[in-house]
Amino acid sequence: MNLPAYIVNWPGKSGRNGGPEHPAVYHMLDVAAVAEILIAREDFPAQVRDALALLVGLHDLGKVGIGFRAMIREGLSQTVRHWELSEAWLTQDEFLAERLQADPWVMQALIGAVAGHHGRPSRQDERFFSKMCLSAGAAAGADVVTIARDFAALWPEASLKGIGRRQAAGLGWWLAGLTNVADWVGSNAEWFPAREADLSLIDYLELARPRARRAVPEAGLGGAEALAGSLFDFRPRPMQAAAVGIDLPEGPVLAVIEDETGAGKTEAALVLAQRMLLAGKGRGLFFGLPTTATADAMFRRAASFAGRLMRNPALTLAHGRAGLSVPFRDLVAGRAETGDEVTATAWLADNSRRALLADIGIGTIDQALLAVMRARFSALRLWGLSSKILIVDEAHEIQGDGYMAALLETLLRVHAGQGGSAILLSATLPLAARNRLSRAFAEGAGRQVRTDASRAYPALSVNGAVQGVRALDSAKGAVGIGCLPEFDNALNILEYNAKQGAACLWVRNAVDDAIQAVEALRVRGVLASLLHARFALCDRKRIEAAELARFGRDGVDRAGRVLVATQVVESSLDLDFDVMVSDLAPMAALIQRAGRLWRHMDMRPREARPVAAPVLHVLSPDPAEVRDDRWLREVLGAGAWVYPLDLQWRTADLLFRAGEIRAPEGLRDLIEPVHGDGADPIPEVLERAERERIGEGYARRSMGDQNVIDFRAGYRGGASGADDAHYPTRLGRETRKLALARWQGGCLVPWAGEGTSLDELWQMSELSAAKARLDRLPLPDQASPAIAAAKRDWPEWRRDAVTLCPVEDGVICEGLTYDGEIGLSFVSPIVR
Structure with missing residues (x-):
């Protein structure tokens, strides 16, 4: 030829x-x-x-x-x-x-x-x-x-x-x-x-x-047919019933589901998503969760409903550590007990960007936010999302951060512009934030902006129109509020109730304070465990599994035990406690924390609890006695600096006056005066802190606006800058990643003892901590022969990004220790 x-x-x-x-x-x-x-x-x-x-x-x-x-x-x-x-x-x-x-x-x-x-x-x-x-x-x-x-x-x-x-x-x-x-x-x-x-x-x-x-x-790109059958075999709750009956208008749809923690918002979102799929508003789903832990938990749940939602869907998990998820690996390898109706192809699993291409993707919200950032492959992510119904859980956490709020609003605007629909879930979303999200979506869809001033709660909104939803009577009733003005008061409450057989939780704002608390409880003879973000991943997963087995829905051996934890328990784990102490935190966070108090009343009814009523004991000074901006530090120490001071004061003032958290009907009246526009005034000595918070919020939003694509300029003009910088999806204190190691036969081996490969063992041995604190310490010399030998087969990026730290008799270096039950401890003066 x-x-x-x-x-x-x-x-x-x-x-x-x-x-x-x-x-x-x-x-x-x-x-x-x-x-x-x-x-x-x-x-x-x-x-x-x-x-x-x-x-x-x-x-x-x-x-x-x-x-x-x-x-x-x-x-x-x-x-x-x-x-x-x-x-x-x-x-x-x-x-x-x-x-x-x-x-x-x-x-x-x-x-x-x-x-x-x-x-x-x-x-x-x-x-x-x-x-x-x-x-x-x-x-x-x-x-x-x-x-x-x-x-x-x-x-x-x-x-x-x-x-x-x-x-x-x-x-x-x-x-x-x-x-x-x-x-x-x-x-x-x-x-x-x-x-x-x-x-x-x-x-x-x-x-x-x-x-x-x-x-x-x-x-895994063949597409899956939406199925019309029933997703669940239980009687629908009011929000789920509302999702079945609410009208879905023509064109792109933004639904916002607002209800208390544990009310079945996820199931309501799935009902809505199924209706949207059948109406041709998408050909798949992507769940954006706040953390890797919540994404992993949702992936485990997805295996139970994916096959009823779509015919033979491709399911995948998307976050930086997805490869460490055993359920995900089992599904890819064909070992999962889901039958043939749910699959995960090796091609989709090979790259986190490809998770947005699967029929049903589960991941952190970061994977979706990257679609509208000036980072490489934004268009690939946008293409994957364009055919998906985007479901964003814990939307209030994103809207509470000016930087991430700018990213989410842009994502909704662009997604609507591509004809996509979305569902947002939140227990504590302020009205102003809800309106900003609705406005962004309407702008992207090219239609008139509609916002609704309704204060209804629980509520289901569709394209800005709010429908109130009947609130179920709470089996646990109102949660009482107690004020604990001193550290020892918290210890006394927990010691007493643990001895009465109660399952107790103390949520602390800072890791150092959590370590201090668990050690103080153990000195008193209390059986106390510890969970925070400064554990090596292998230890954190082990501890999380143990605490879920003890304090989860079907938990056993919980009587007389205390868990001291940081914010990791707010949304990541399904836990249930009889007694709760919490450091003062902004109202939205306290409401989330209180959702873990008397949570599973069907498993542990009122008469089976060792205490008469649910009470949230808050470690906090008196908001009526504010002499200067050190007001909170005197009681909380390091935890006083975690959240904005003006929000902390407004929360204490309102909550102690209210004396209770009545969910769900009373939540709107607690959220708006703290987190909404036109919040209540604060003492004059705290006004500077408020101005700084507002200024920082504007700065963060401005940075978010600078880092997003210009969709209207087209791909060539709007995505420019993709290689100029690293575009983070979250702002925060800069961290440094450590990989812990132990000595074995004269060589350094990963701290983690179980894994399918050496690479996995090193990943399971990693943790992160504040760079500013670590930089002041004499961390191990990475050029030493033993460390260099251990890192020899690492990818170049990991050798540069991760500091290998041998742990010998619990010591890493002067001022830094590690223990599998305590985590990473700084024994030098705290740097703020």
């Missing part, structure tokens, strides 16, 4: 293990064949689908050039990146725009999207496009003209006529993500093996299409 020279002369993939080179145009058709399947699901006219497949097929036109060929065949570096050359070739070729009947600006936007398929758009100036093309060689210049025409002939009906500039700006983001995914699948040698140049374009495309039809479902 007399093949065009461009098939033979320009390799797209190097030959592996002596195999043939894969021609660039064959690879381009592999990717186009994948794109055809993914595009076919969308509501585009047939000619637009063909045009988009054609453009995706030309994504790697820049591999036609002497620079890329020299890299493949001779190992030389490229002076011009091939994907940047793709943009130059396509922009310089006037034929394509005329052939597709496209507005020049529209064509430019879409070319920049398909060319920027390696996670970010090109930064090359158009003034240099001609020079870039010349550097590729005269033969390449002649061949790309022919390739563009021959590719266009494969999709003869392709047209972009009628696509406007505004539509193209949004379409560019979607197309960049689609191209990224299609390129990843089309580059997989198992699905698309290298083939020597022996087929024409049309013949090779006919070979690539059935391969794509096999590859897409095997990757």
